Amino acid sequence: MNQETFEKNYTMSSLHKAIKVLKAFTKEEPSFSLTELSKKTGISISSLQRFVSTFVHEGFLHKDERTKRYQLGHSLLYLGNLVKQESSLILVAEPILKNLNDEMGESVSMSILDGVERRCILNYDSTYPLSTKMYVGDTSPLYAGASSKTLLAFMPNVLEYVDNIALEPITEKTVLSKEQLLEELQQIRSQGYGKSSSERVRGACSVTAPILNASHQILASVTMVIPEVRYSDYEEQRLIEKITKAASDIEKQLY
Secondary structure, eight states: OOHHHHHHHHOOHHHHHHHHHHHTOOSSOOEEOHHHHHHHHOOOHHHHHHHHHHHHHHTSEEEETTTTEEEEOHHHHHHHHHHHHHOHHHHHHHHHHHHHHHHHOSEEEEEEEETTEEEEEEEEOOSSSSOOOOOTTOEEETTSSHHHHHHHHTOTTHHHHHHHOOOOOSSTTSOOOHHHHHHHHHHHHHHTOEEEESSSSTTEEEEEEEEEOTTSOEEEEEEEEEEHHHHTTSOHHHHHHHHHHHHHHHHHHHO
16 A cells, blocks of 8 residues: 555544644744744644644643743643653663763764654763754654664665655755665665764764664664764774664663
């Protein structure tokens, strides 16, 4: 079944729009007026008014009556905490990645596939003054950066994704050739890790390893991000061994 048939027969356009409203909120844009939210989502004011009124009533959005701006509500916080408590992946990964963060002092994160994007679900910041920030909830395209491409490399419909995606430059080092992208994805699958430099964020170097289930399907990717000016202080092979061991330790505890 292709994506078009699935969407036509098994999904609800109104629900897609409602989810789009919630996903519009980010750390960089934590609040919106109704007009701003309409521009961000492409949903008309009249339709949007019904969505946000329902979300406010259910506690998924909060409306500041003074400023008439909306932000995420406490019901999402409750559900998020519930997911975190019940998620064996996060529960298992937290101490392992925290130990790696403590040992290396560098930023360590875990990301998952979210549709056709990478989404960060766990992060420990670098202890160094100079660092690359990552935030839980951050998203990025799957074709740019080690954490994203490692997820893409093990995605079951990777060829369909590459055929249909438009590769847009994020930095001067973003891969814009589909042939080159496919070669890099094959290399990641073969060697069991990915690495990148300034593909998504200028000056940021990453080493990434996949977390796979017993059926060799992708669950997540774990990544260490180091500023380019400090990357040469490390032996690259040691960084690779550190991140692949962390991924392996997580896998062993999951099944």
